[in-house]
Amino acid sequence: MPPAIPRVLSIAGTDPTGGAGTAADLKSITAAGGYGMAAVTAVVAQNTHGVREIHLPPATMLAAQLEAVGDDVTLEAVKTGMLGTAEIIRTVQDWVARQGPDVLVVDPVMVATSGDRLLAAEAEEAMLHFCRLATVVTPNIDELAVLTGSPRAATEAEALAQAADWAERTGVAVVVKTGHLEDERVTNTWISPDGSRHAASSRRVDTESTHGTGCSLAAALATRLGAGDDPATALAWATDWLHEAITHGADLRVGSGHGPVDHSHRARRLASAGSAAPWLAADAIPARLESPTDLRVSAGASADGSARAGASGTGAADGSAKSGTADGSARSGTADGPARPVAAEMPAPSIAPVGPWTAALWEAGAPLAADIADSGFVRALVDGSLPEAQFSFYLAQDAQYLDRYSEALQALADRAGDPAEAQFWAESSSGCIEVEAELHRSWLADRPSAADLPASPVTSAYTDFLLARALTAPPAVAAAAVLPCFWLYAEVGASLPDVAADHPYAAWLETYRDPGFVAGVLGAQAAVERELEAATPEVRAEAVRAYLLACRHELEFFEQARRVDPSALGSGARLAMVAR
Numbered sequence: 196m197p198p199a200i201p202r203v204l205s206i207a208g209t210d211p212t213g214g215a216g217t218a219a220d221l222k223s224i225t226a227a228g229g230y231g232m233a234a235v236t237a238v239v240a241q242n243t244h245g246v247r248e249i250h251l252p253p254a255t256m257l258a259a260q261l262e263a264v265g266d267d268v269t270l271e272a273v274k275t276g277m278l279g280t281a282e283i284i285r286t287v288q289d290w291v292a293r294q295g296p297d298v299l300v301v302d303p304v305m306v307a308t309s310g311d312r313l314l315a316a317e318a319e320e321a322m323l324h325f326c327r328l329a330t331v332v333t334p335n336i337d338e339l340a341v342l343t344g345s346p347r348a349a350t351e352a353e354a355l356a357q358a359a360d361w362a363e364r365t366g367v368a369v370v371v372k373t374g375h376l377e378d379e380r381v382t383n384t385w386i387s388p389d390g391s392r393h394a395a396s397s398r399r400v401d402t403e404s405t406h407g408t409g410c411s412l413a414a415a416l417a418t419r420l421g422a423g424d425d426p427a428t429a430l431a432w433a434t435d436w437l438h439e440a441i442t443h444g445a446d447l448r449v450g451s452g453h454g455p456v457d458h459s460h461r462a463r464r465l466a467s468a469g470s471a472a473p474w475l476a477a478d479a480i481p482a483r484l485e486s487p488t489d490l491r492v493s494a495g496a497s498a499d500g501s502a503r504a505g506a507s508g509t510g511a512a513d514g515s516a517k518s519g520t521a522d523g524s525a526r527s528g529t530a531d532g533p534a535r536p537v538a539a540e541m542p543a544p545s546i547a548p549v550g551p552w553t554a555a556l557w558e559a560g561a562p563l564a565a566d567i568a569d570s571g572f573v574r575a576l577v578d579g580s581l582p583e584a585q586f587s588f589y590l591a592q593d594a595q596y597l598d599r600y601s602e603a604l605q606a607l608a609d610r611a612g613d614p615a616e617a618q619f620w621a622e623s624s625s626g627c628i629e630v631e632a633e634l635h636r637s638w639l640a641d642r643p644s645a646a647d648l649p650a651s652p653v654t655s656a657y658t659d660f661l662l663a664r665a666l667t668a669p670p671a672v673a674a675a676a677v678l679p680c681f682w683l684y685a686e687v688g689a690s691l692p693d694v695a696a697d698h699p700y701a702a703w704l705e706t707y708r709d710p711g712f713v714a715g716v717l718g719a720q721a722a723v724e725r726e727l728e729a730a731t732p733e734v735r736a737e738a739v740r741a742y743l744l745a746c747r748h749e750l751e752f753f754e755q756a757r758r759v760d761p762s763a764l765g766s767g768a769r770l771a772m773v774a775r
């Protein structure tokens with residue numbers, strides 16, 4: 196049984212700009228859930244433009260480093276990167292034979308992205324020999340050609356054939372990486388000596404920030420294997436994590452050449468999601484609302500934009516410079532993007548408010564609507580990069596949600612004073628059940644594990660919040676609480692671009708275009724407008740709070756799929772426990 200936190204050693208060169216080599220490895224090992232260690236093979240003066248100078252300490256010094264670690268620490272995995280010379284390779288090889296762990300990931304680094312040689316030409320032979328000791332090797336397309344003694348593969352199929360042949364001959368698995376080809380998707384394929392294959396693919400990111408991607412993938416892979424993941428799971432994890440890191444690399448603004456990836460993006464996003472900070476400050480809404488203008492004033496089209504209502508974005512407590520403020524008063528931002536300017540520049544809704552109260556509500560919640568449109572989940576759904584496991588999770592939660600939402604709407608119907616309003620809520624409630632049934636028929640039927648998935652904490656928090664208001668709060672509060680589900684969902688639908696027919700989620704995106712959604716929004720808006728007009732100033736304030744909190748729950752609901760590790764969805768555990 197590997198320990199929960201695998202101990203992983205990187206044996207590689209340095210990069211003072213922190214994007215490649217030991218620095219990238221340590222960040223990647225940490226991100227993948229391991230304890231990272233590093234022995235230095237070469238001190239490299241390099242930056243995002245290229246390598247300037249390489250200093251090779253005596254091989255005896257590397258041997259001493261390896262002995263020092265190996266004599267003291269039990270290792271679950273070792274990852275090697277730049278080994279520089281035949282003598283260094285031999286040193287590592289001798290040590291691995293004596294003290295190496297079960298998992299050895301060899302990234303056969305020969306040439307950097309910048310084109311600089313990182314392995315002496317005469318050392319290639321030694322590298323080929325060393326690769327045979329590996330659990331898995333992770334060559335890029337050019338290195339694969341050297342490894343297999345073949346011409347550079349022009350297509351993925353050619354690369355896969357080269358790798359399969361080599362794996363069979365040597366008994367060593369290969370990860371074929373198509374990063375250096377031109378395909379729209381980048382695919383990493385694990386090929387075992389017996390010919391079995393596991394592919395993990397992601398959409399190609401149009402970015403210059405790819406310095407150290409090879410190091411990072413190999414180090415994360417070594418860590419997940421060291422943690423006991425099977426090859427397919429480990430590779431899928433590493434590929435998906437790296438995709439997020441590459442996507443956000445440019446935001447780091449490190450260097451003017453090929454910049455590094457943001458190894459910590461996922462950790463920062465999850466930390467921010469784990470914050471217990473309240474979503475809405477106590478004084479974000481005036482205690483009494485005599486008219487919609489009272490909300491508008493507090494919602495803050497003030498000259499400097501320094502005060503407005505609106506629950507804070509997901510980045511509220513992540514402590515990063517681009518996050519929203521902890522009291523949710525001034526800016527909205529998420530771990531996915533910089534804070535946006537304040538309400539004055541917020542987009543108008545595609546479904547216009549039906550009166551002054553709903554107009555004021557929209558304005559107060561507009562930053563959250565923008566956060567949803569710009570969320571990692573919606574963006575990944577639209578660009579097709581959302582992993583299927585996350586999409587399935589989303590569908591499963593949507594089904595759970597609709598069940599309870601329908602109950603909330605029925606409660607509103609039961610409590611409505613006005614017959615037309617009662618009818619509207621009742622019809623919406625049954626409409627929900629129909630959508631849920633269709634979800635099961637068309638989408639969950641061929642995803643059996645998702646079909647049985649119970650409600651997540653995020654889903655339950657939202658539905659319980661809605662049910663509590665629908666069952667016990669004054670009608671204006673209850674109506675305002677259920678409005679964002681109608682309105683914000685329809686707004687997401689309205690903002691979706693047309694996608695190609697072969698887009699992985701084309702059929703799902705099509706479901707957003709149901710004109711019934713718009714009719715629902717207008718009906719719900721009309722009810723909210725009426726109820727708010729009739730309510731006391733105190734109840735109106737409570738209703739606005741409920742509306743904004745529901746908007747915030749909507750954002751959580753969309754984003755939650757990106758916070759779940761598919762390997763944590765198995766059955767068995769009676770209650771999910773937290774790491775302490």
Ligand SMILES: Nc1ncnc2c1ncn2[C@@H]1O[C@H](COP(=O)(O)OP(=O)(O)OP(=O)(O)O)[C@@H](O)[C@H]1O
Pocket residue numbers: 215306307308334335336372373374375381382383397398399400401402405406407408409410411412434437438441
């Ligand atoms: N533009 C990109 N978009 C998406 N993923 C990418 C992109 N570039 C690289 N990757 C990911 O990074 C992995 C490693 O990239 P690549 O094939 O370029 O390795 P490498 O050449 O060994 O990297 P290095 O630049 O560190 O030498 C790829 O398999 C893929 O998962």
Ligand SMILES: Cc1ncc(CO)c(N)n1
Pocket residue numbers: 207208209210215216217239241276277304306307308313406407408409410
């Ligand atoms: C030290 C080191 N290892 C690997 C690479 C490949 O990106 C690099 N640039 N530097």
